[in-house]
Amino acid sequence: MPTTQELKDFSTQVRRDIVRMVHAVKSGHPGGSLGCNEFLTVLYQEVMDYSTDFSMDGEGEDLFFLSNGHISPAFYSVLSRSGFFPVEELVTFRKLNTRLQGHPTTHEGLPGIRMSAGSLGQGLSVAIGAAEAKKLNGDKHLIYSLHGDGELDEGQIWEAAMYAAGKKIDRLIATVDYNKKQIDGSTDDVMPLGNVKAKFEAFGWIVLEIEKGNDIESIISGLNKAKSLTGNGKPVCILLHTEMGNGIDFMMHTHAWHGKAPNDEQLASALAQNPETLGDY
Amino acid sequence: MKKYTYTEKKDTRSGFGAGLAELGRTNENVVALCADLVGSLKMDEFIKENPERFFQVGIAEANMMGIAAGLTIGGKIPFTGTFANFSTGRVYDQIRQSIAYSFKNVKICASHAGLTLGEDGATHQTLEDIGLMKMLPGMVVINPCDYNQTKAATIAIADYEGPVYLRFGRPAVPVFTPKDQKFEIGKAIKFTEGNDVTIVATGHLVWEALQAAEQLETQGIKAEVINIHTIKPLDEVAILKSVSKTKCIVTAEEHNILGGLGESVARTLTLNNPVPQEFVAVNDKFGESGTPAQLMEKYNLNDKAIIKAVKKVIERK
Numbered sequence: 001m002p003t004t005q006e007l008k009d010f011s012t013q014v015r016r017d018i019v020r021m022v023h024a025v026k027s028g029h030p031g032g033s034l035g036c037n038e039f040l041t042v043l044y045q046e047v048m049d050y051s052t053d054f055s056m057d058g059e060g061e062d063l064f065f066l067s068n069g070h071i072s073p074a075f076y077s078v079l080s081r082s083g084f085f086p087v088e089e090l091v092t093f094r095k096l097n098t099r100l101q102g103h104p105t106t107h108e109g110l111p112g113i114r115m116s117a118g119s120l121g122q123g124l125s126v127a128i129g130a131a132e133a134k135k136l137n138g139d140k141h142l143i144y145s146l147h148g149d150g151e152l153d154e155g156q157i158w159e160a161a162m163y164a165a166g167k168k169i170d171r172l173i174a175t176v177d178y179n180k181k182q183i184d185g186s187t188d189d190v191m192p193l194g195n196v197k198a199k200f201e202a203f204g205w206i207v208l209e210i211e212k213g214n215d216i217e218s219i220i221s222g223l224n225k226a227k228s229l230t231g232n233g234k235p236v237c238i239l240l241h242t243e244m245g246n247g248i249d250f251m252m253h254t255h256a257w258h259g260k261a262p263n264d265e266q267l268a269s270a271l272a273q274n275p276e277t278l279g280d281y
Numbered sequence: 282m283k284k285y286t287y288t289e290k291k292d293t294r295s296g297f298g299a300g301l302a303e304l305g306r307t308n309e310n311v312v313a314l315c316a317d318l319v320g321s322l323k324m325d326e327f328i329k330e331n332p333e334r335f336f337q338v339g340i341a342e343a344n345m346m347g348i349a350a351g352l353t354i355g356g357k358i359p360f361t362g363t364f365a366n367f368s369t370g371r372v373y374d375q376i377r378q379s380i381a382y383s384f385k386n387v388k389i390c391a392s393h394a395g396l397t398l399g400e401d402g403a404t405h406q407t408l409e410d411i412g413l414m415k416m417l418p419g420m421v422v423i424n425p426c427d428y429n430q431t432k433a434a435t436i437a438i439a440d441y442e443g444p445v446y447l448r449f450g451r452p453a454v455p456v457f458t459p460k461d462q463k464f465e466i467g468k469a470i471k472f473t474e475g476n477d478v479t480i481v482a483t484g485h486l487v488w489e490a491l492q493a494a495e496q497l498e499t500q501g502i503k504a505e506v507i508n509i510h511t512i513k514p515l516d517e518v519a520i521l522k523s524v525s526k527t528k529c530i531v532t533a534e535e536h537n538i539l540g541g542l543g544e545s546v547a548r549t550l551t552l553n554n555p556v557p558q559e560f561v562a563v564n565d566k567f568g569e570s571g572t573p574a575q576l577m578e579k580y581n582l583n584d585k586a587i588i589k590a591v592k593k594v595i596e597r598k
Contacts, residue, residue: 058354107384116382119378121343122375128351130351132355
């Protein structure tokens with residue numbers, strides 16, 4: 001198991017990757033990517049049981065489904081630095097003929113990706129399907145999924161939430177990136193989510209909160225708690241309280257960096273705040 | 282000309298149900314999902330025999346498509362069941378992203394296609410589904426012509442790796458294809474030989490085309506009736522071979538004139554051998570309540586409409 005410092009170093013490098021990838025093509029979504037960086041780092045470096053010798057069926061492995069596909073820079077960085085494909089390939093992000101499409105897809109055969117995501121609200125259903133298949137196959141490994149909080153506006157999420165509880169999909173841990181921001185502003189202004197915890201609980205889920213969603217140790221203990229609650233007849237939801245743009249001062253406390261790339265000066269500032277750890281791609 | 286008869290009429294959805302039940306016994310990876318329409322889709326036998334392989338999702342078609350996509354990841358072959366309208370237009374983006382773009386091995390099985398579900402009216406009818414589905418890259422689109430062909434198609438698509446849209450219907454229609462006829466995806470079936478006109482039909486309009494051909498023969502017109510059960514990929518070779526002889530073609534389908542079989546055929550002809558074509562299809566309209574026979578009469582989808590189109594297309598040669 002990596003040490004906390006090693007995980008921090010990993011996430012610092014992912015942070016550098018995210019801003020460099022987005023800066024290079026002047027497009028992409030740094031805000032949510034930075035907000036979920038530590039979560040994905042812990043998931044792939046500490047928590048999940050998987051093989052980098054990728055097979056689509058993932059039998060005998062934990063599976064992860066990214067539903068908010070726009071945070072692809074974080075996902076690609078973590079996948080490559082976890083050994084799914086060469087780190088050098090990050091330079092192709094969003095460029096013609098790349099396997100690293102703007103939003104993740106199985107279409108280009110990138111190892112580590114099991115579904116296309118981008119159009120929001122679909123990943124929870126797919127995760128449930130994968131969980132049902134594992135149940136039929138007698139495979140007790142877990143299914144993880146990640147969703148934006150703005151994504152909860154989509155009706156399909158609640159169709160899936162009803163199914164997961166009603167049909168006892170209890171090896172599923174669905175995490176909501178609860179940064180309370182979406183493209184047009186705060187979730188309170190755009191579409192008030194109300195009491196998200198109470199909503200999931202009313203649907204029949206177990207809900208945990210990770211109050212410090214960018215803190216490595218909090219994420220580890222939160223995910224371990226979630227794992228301990230699986231297999232008891234109910235799906236588990238984690239409300240991951242994150243800061244959009246985390247780790248880069250001018251990208252925090254605003255929704256402005258949801259889908260905007262930094263310019264040269266801003267990139268230099270962002271990188272200065274996050275010195276190289278594992279080596280840039 | 283070879284004459285076709287039938288001994289009974291059966292609904293094509295029951296052909297699907299029978300095919301699914303057989304798959305339940307022969308292929309352990311086949312699973313089924315339904316959005317609260319088990320009886321209408323004739324899925325009862327599969328469910329009774331394989332309760333653990335059936336997923337009732339309630340009236341939540343979007344979720345059903347996503348769950349189906351997820352099931353493929355664990356090596357399952359999911360067959361989803363609901364009405365054609367709710368299998369396509371209602372969930373287009375879910376199919377597009379989670380199934381087609383992701384190239385998941387999902388079989389989207391759609392009953393109550395076209396107008397002939399009848400009295401429920403246009404909210405439950407769909408005349409756009411073939412167009413919607415054939416425009417998705419990689420999607421196979423199949424519309425069998427009778428009970429036996431629907432059963433055979435259901436069984437055949439389990440062996441094909443990739444997304445498939447299988448379209449069938451509610452009304453009882455003549456059963457006229459052999460019980461044991463193997464279904465080959467993308468392979469047209471020639472029912473009659475003729476030199477004067479090619480009639481290419483899909484779904485239960487194949488029977489109407491055969492009726493039309495018999496009547497035309499008494500008037501000295503020899504029609505070559507071809508069953509295109511697979512609209513995509515289209516058997517272009519069979520169509521081009523026939524029109525090279527007949528020099529004109531009529532297409533017949535229970536679908537909008539826009540986006541259906543007729544348009545696919547027109548494209549093939551335009552690129553290869555432009556000959557006059559007439560369309561028997563619904564002329565860019567929504568359906569309405571009525572009995573299947575009344576609707577086929579009003580919307581010009583029967584043997585009479587085909588005969589009229591044949592005469593017109595021959596004049597244009």
